[in-house]
Amino acid sequence: MLPAGLVRFLTEIAEVTRFTTKFFREILRPRFEFAEFLRQCFFIGYKSLGLVAITAFIMGLVITIQSRPTLVEFGAEAWLPKMVSVSLVREIAPVITALICAGKIGSGIGAELGSMKVTEQIDAMEVSGTNPYKYLVVTRVMATILMIPILAVLADAVSLYGAYLGSNIRGVVSWDLYWNQVFATLTYSDIMPSILKTFFFGFAIGIIGCYQGFNSKKGTEGVGRSANAAVVISSLLVFIIDLIAVQITDLAGLT
Amino acid sequence: MANQTSKNIRLGAMVIAGTALLIIALYVIGDKQNLFGSTFRISAYFQNVNGLMVGHNVRFDGIDVGTVKNIEIINDTTVKVDMAIELESQKFIHKNALASIGTDGLMGNKLVNITPTGVPSPQVEEGDILKTSEPLEADDALRTLTQTNADIAVIVSNLRTFTDQMSSPNSVWSVLTDTAASENIKAILVNIKQTSSYTALVAAELNAIVSDVQSGKGTLGALITDSTIATELNQTAANIQLISDSLVYFTADLQSISDRLLSGEGTLSTLLNDTTLAVNLTETIQSARNGASDFEESMKALQDNFLVRHYFKKKNKMLEKERKHID
Amino acid sequence: MNRKKNHTTYAPAADAEIAIQISNLDVSFGDNHVLRHFSFELPAGKSYAVLGKSGSGKSVLIKCIIGLIKPNAGTIQIFGTNITDLNSVELDKMRMETGFLFQSNALYDSMTVRENLEFPLRRHGIQKTAAEVDELVREALVNVGLPGTDNMMPAELSGGMKKRIALARTLILKPKIILYDEPTTGLDPITGREIGHLMVDIQKKYHTSSLVISHDLNCIHIAADRIVMLIDGTCYAIGTYDELKKSTDLKIKSFFD
Incomplete structure (x- = not known):
């Protein structure tokens, strides 16, 4: 006999898997809720822009300032833009974006769908001739899948700008030289895998938020728990996906 | 509805900005690697390429003018290196220029240096094969x-x-x-x-x-x-x-x-x-x-x-x- | 039984005498048998109430009727059509004629009153001009006694108003049957009575058949012609308020004390 905790865990995994496969089934069926999708894109993408931009800017600035002393020690100060741009584009900007979104969007979706669940709004949709999975889940997950990569690209740009300012706090790197060095350093194998993985980050954040919301237990406590679980699980998933992505790019020889 | 339109406009602007940035970045990087723009091909035969790889830069008078496109072993003492060179540089490179393999800094990437000899000669053309000087270690x-x-x-x-x-x-x-x-x-x-x-x-x-x-x-x-x-x-x-x-x-x-x-x-x-x-x-x-x-x-x-x-x-x-x- | 007929389309008989006919309905969640061989009929144009304790399966019953829960066995016929085997498209047709008032109102928080009301119209793909939609919204709001609240958000409304708006949203499709899930729960007795009277008005105006799930005797007394006693997952007794009140059965008596 399996321990009760393991049974619960495996059941949960099975439920998440079923919920996820349903996404792929439903997205192929006709009637895509385009208006709702746009609305969700606005909330998920546009409304997170400020937060993502501020975080990315600070990360770019801070990473640059922190990396400088070590490079100076080796007399390799001129390598600052190269080193910082690679770490920002490959890793920091996409992961920071995903984590911010896991926090903001994941909890938002978890709480919104959770409260819709407990106040029977999801059932109400179903009796109003609407497939709630399509209307609520597919639109949100599609929105996170498409918006997080865009946010990540913008975060790349903003964090590189932050790094530019960071390089100029103690040293002098001209605007032209900075961007020249950045683009001479970056290659497609830096950008492509890092953008590609953000699609998966988006999918994980969206689907976990929706799953937690849809399976919210009755009462306000259940809603809170859904929001919390959405953040915790999607943040963890972001790191796991990142780990897998790094392994794959490494195996593909793109490092 | 007007409210929704303004939201859509802002969302659209964001999406376009993000996509445009990505495309520009990809273009600039591609441009640096001579993936776009007109190039012409020249080759050189080396005895030893010292770890040169496809994608490494080609320099003429110390300026990046192209990239290595293909490396192929012809026989036990000959390696053929194909290079894509920007068309703009064609008029400066002469047929008698010498190709050699060098290093960008002590530990940097390998690169192909094209050095003019100073002796008058017609400019290079597509498919030309440059003379080489073996790198002096x-x-x-x-x-x-x-x-x-x-x-x-x-x-x-x-x-x-x-x-x-x-x-x-x-x-x-x-x-x-x-x-x-x-x-x-x-x-x-x-x-x-x-x-x-x-x-x-x-x-x-x-x-x-x-x-x-x-x-x-x-x-x-x-x-x-x-x-x-x-x-x-x-x-x-x-x-x-x-x-x-x-x-x-x-x-x-x-x-x-x-x-x-x-x-x-x-x-x-x-x-x-x-x-x-x-x-x-x-x-x-x-x-x-x-x-x-x-x-x-x-x-x-x-x-x-x-x-x-x-x-x-x-x-x-x-x-x-x-x-x-x-x- | 009818179950073998396996209807795939929803084709209500226009002159059916019976609005809802439930036969031998079994619903269980794991080992918890909520409904066992539950049967009853709701004649067209009548208003019945289902009375039972909390957790007795009242909500499960009403959600089976609207197709949100699939029963394990038994049939539910609405105007002569078994709805337990319908696919989602056919279920939607049935739901256009069967309104459902949720216990927690289920107003969409992110939409205004007007958008809430328009939602079922738009989602059921009913083609209406803007003027027709305006008229329907206005009419529904007037009929629940809340004209002019179009642009308010659900959060701005009181409990009783929310219930009325939720009812207006149900009415906008002009249903033939309305299912009320605990319509007075969470409301004060006075508002509860108002809602009860509103339900009676609505039934007269819209000529609906209705089924009320409740444990609020006041409301049931006002709004229901007959009461179905749901005890131990079965239809224990059916009768008018007065009949049941006189009953000497202990299980029934406990509700009226």
Whole structure:
């Protein structure tokens, strides 16, 4: 006999898997809720822009300032833009974006769908001739899948700008030289895998938020728990996906 | 509805900004790698590409003008390297330009250097095959220097015998003892000794650097791909080579003189009357002096920045040598 | 039984005498048997109430009727059509004629009152001009006694108003049957009575059949013609308020004390 905790865990995994496969089934069926999708894109993408931009800017600035002393020690100060741009584009900007979104969007979706669940709004949709999975889940997950990569690209740009300012706090790197060095350093194998993985980050954040919301237990406590679980699980998933992505790019020889 | 429209406009602006940034970034990177824009292809055959890979830069006069597109082994001693070069650079590159494989900084990426020869020639065309000069490794440079050093040592010992004989009071050579010639020969000896010790020093230092680099220790400062330093180092390395060469040259002269003297072929009278020999000797002494002072300068330069860069062009060196001959 | 007929389309008989006919309905969640062989009929144009304790399966019953929960066995016929085997498209047709008032109102928080009301119209793909939609919204709001609240958000409404708006949203499709899930829960007795009277008004105006799930005797007394006693997962007794109140059965008596 399996321990009760393991049974619960495996059941949960099975439920998440079923919920996820349903996404792929439903997205192929006709009637895509385009208006709702746009609305969700606005909330998920546009409304997170400020937060993502501020975080990315600070990360770019801070990473640059922190990396400088070590490079100076080796007399390799001129390598600052190269080193910082690679770490920002490959890793920091996409992961920071995903984590911010896991926090903001994941909890938002978890709480919104959770409260819709407990106040029977999801059932109400179903009796109003609407497939709630399509209307609520597919639109949100599609929105996170498409918006997080865009946010990540913008975060790349903003964090590189932050790094530019960071390089100029103690040293002098001209605007032209900075961007020249950045683009001479970056290659497609830096950008492509890092953008590609953000699609998966988006999918994980969206689907976990929706799953937690849809399976919210009755009462306000259940809603809170859904929001919390959405953040915790999607943040963890972001790191796991990142780990897998790094392994794959490494195996593909793109490092 | 108007509210929704304004939301859609803002969302659209964001999506377009994000996508545009990505496309611009991809374009700029692609442009740096010559993926877009018009290029033409030229090739070169090397014996050894020293780890050159597809995608490495091609430089002409130190400017990135293209990338390596394909590397293919033709046979056991020939590797064909195809390069895509920007069309804009075509008019500057001539058919007789030389391709060589170099390194961007001590530990940087490999690259193909295209060096003009200065000799008039039509501009390159699609599919042309450039002549190549094999890269001169640090080890090669050391080997040459050590060889020179050994040569000098032999000559010095010959000269010592020669002067010993001259300074012997019983010998007819004593006639020459107070002459300027004798002084000059002594001066040569001093210079040559000095030169040889300098050369040994350079060799030792080069050796240390090379072993450092090989053991992966290498001063991190050397990682900086500062073109100014690179040029200076290049220059210094070229100078050393030049001096080594001229040392070999006048060493050969001295060798022939001392050979003749020692073999008894040249008698005193011959020595004194043979103006050609006298002229030769004076010339040799002169060039030895020049060589020594050149060497000193180079050593100073070397000591100033001892990150010796070892890649320099054989052709350049040969030209320099030729000029030296003409001078 | 009818179950073998396996209807795939929803084809209500226009002159059916019976609005809802439930036969031998079994619903269980794991080992918890909520409904066992539950059967009853709701004649067209009548208003019945289902009375039972909390957790007795009242909500499960009403959600089975609207197709939100699939029963394990038994049939539910609405105007003669078994709805337990319908696919989602056919279920939607049935739901256009069967309104459902949720216990927690289920107003969409992110939409205004007007958008809430328009939602079922738009989602059921009913083609209406803007003027027709305006008229329907206005009419529904007037009929629940809340004209002019179009642009308010659900959060701005009181509990009773929310219930009325939720009812208006149900009415906008002009249903033939309305299912009320605990319509007075969470409301004060006075508002509860108002809602009860509103339900009676609505039934007269819209000529609906209705089924009320509640444990609020006041409301049931006002709004229901007959009461179905749901005890131990079965239809224990059916009768008018007065009949049942006089009953000597202990299980029934406990509700009226």
